[in-house]
Amino acid sequence: DGGITQSPKYLFRKEGQNVTLSCEQNLNHDAMYWYRQDPGQGLRLIYYSQIVNDFQKGDIAEGYSVSREKKESFPLTVTSAQKNPTAFYLCASSIESALSTEAFFGQGTRLTVV
Amino acid sequence: KQEVTQIPAALSVPEGENLVLNCSFTDSAIYNLQWFRQDPGKGLTSLLLIQSSQREQTSGRLNASLDKSSGRSTLYIAASQPGDSATYLCAVNAGGTSYGKLTFGQGTILTVHP
Numbered sequence: 001d002g003g004i005t006q007s008p009k010y011l012f013r014k015e016g017q018n019v020t021l022s023c024e025q026n027l028n029h030d031a032m033y034w035y036r037q038d039p040g041q042g043l044r045l046i047y048y049s050q051i052v053n054d055f056q057k058g059d060i061a062e063g064y065s066v067s068r069e070k071k072e073s074f075p076l077t078v079t080s081a082q083k084n085p086t087a088f089y090l091c092a093s094s095i096e097s098a099l100s101t102e103a104f105f106g107q108g109t110r111l112t113v114v
Numbered sequence: 115k116q117e118v119t120q121i122p123a124a125l126s127v128p129e130g131e132n133l134v135l136n137c138s139f140t141d142s143a144i145y146n147l148q149w150f151r152q153d154p155g156k157g158l159t160s161l162l163l164i165q166s167s168q169r170e171q172t173s174g175r176l177n178a179s180l181d182k183s184s185g186r187s188t189l190y191i192a193a194s195q196p197g198d199s200a201t202y203l204c205a206v207n208a209g210g211t212s213y214g215k216l217t218f219g220q221g222t223i224l225t226v227h228p
Contacts, residue, residue: 040220041220042118042217042220043203043205043216044218045216048215058215090158092216101145101146101163102148102160102163103148103205104160105150105157105158105160107156108155108156110155
């Protein structure tokens with residue numbers, strides 16, 4: 001089945017620890033995105049990547065880092081510099097084309113600071 | 115900066131009712147608008163995508179309309195069912211340098227009771 005796989009589903013982070021969230025897609029999409037969702041709020045864009053080895057900051061990039069070494073993969077690292085990391089993280093992908101821009105989402109990773 | 119607002123924040127209706135969810139956006143220069151459904155603790159499922167040149171899209175019991183000049187979109191759900199209970203999110207795509215980058219509203223929590 002084609003789709004976007006996020007892992008793990010639940011993640012716990014200790015104070016001062018870096019953690020990495022995985023996102024893999026087999027849709028052959030060019031672009032990938034990371035969003036953060038907090039209760040009662042819409043999704044906010046953290047980082048996005050339109051092609052391999054290139055990525056841009058979104059609206060709330062501070063305290064996060066990403067890499068795009070393969071077309072299929074776009075991992076997100078939540079660093080110790082992110083002071084309020086507890087949230088639901090969603091990865092998305094889309095064809096980077098003016099003709100087809102529908103975005104598809106993974107099932108999310110819930111990160112909790114303990 | 116684009117802002118997206120959804121009204122109402124929550125809606126509770128009896129089964130069988132027809133209902134309308136509203137979405138407004140401040141900058142009419144959008145490329146397209148997408149409606150999503152989110153079940154508790156899950157990712158987003160794309161429902162309908164309306165291009166800026168279109169006025170409406172239909173899928174089964176769902177109909178989405180777009181009035182770009184007034185900055186409004188509505189999602190109409192006919193003959194609602196308990197299985198329609200979920201959070202509904204609208205998102206606008208400004209196009210430009212990244213066709214898949216979305217700005218989201220806060221969502222409408224829909225409860226359909228038997």
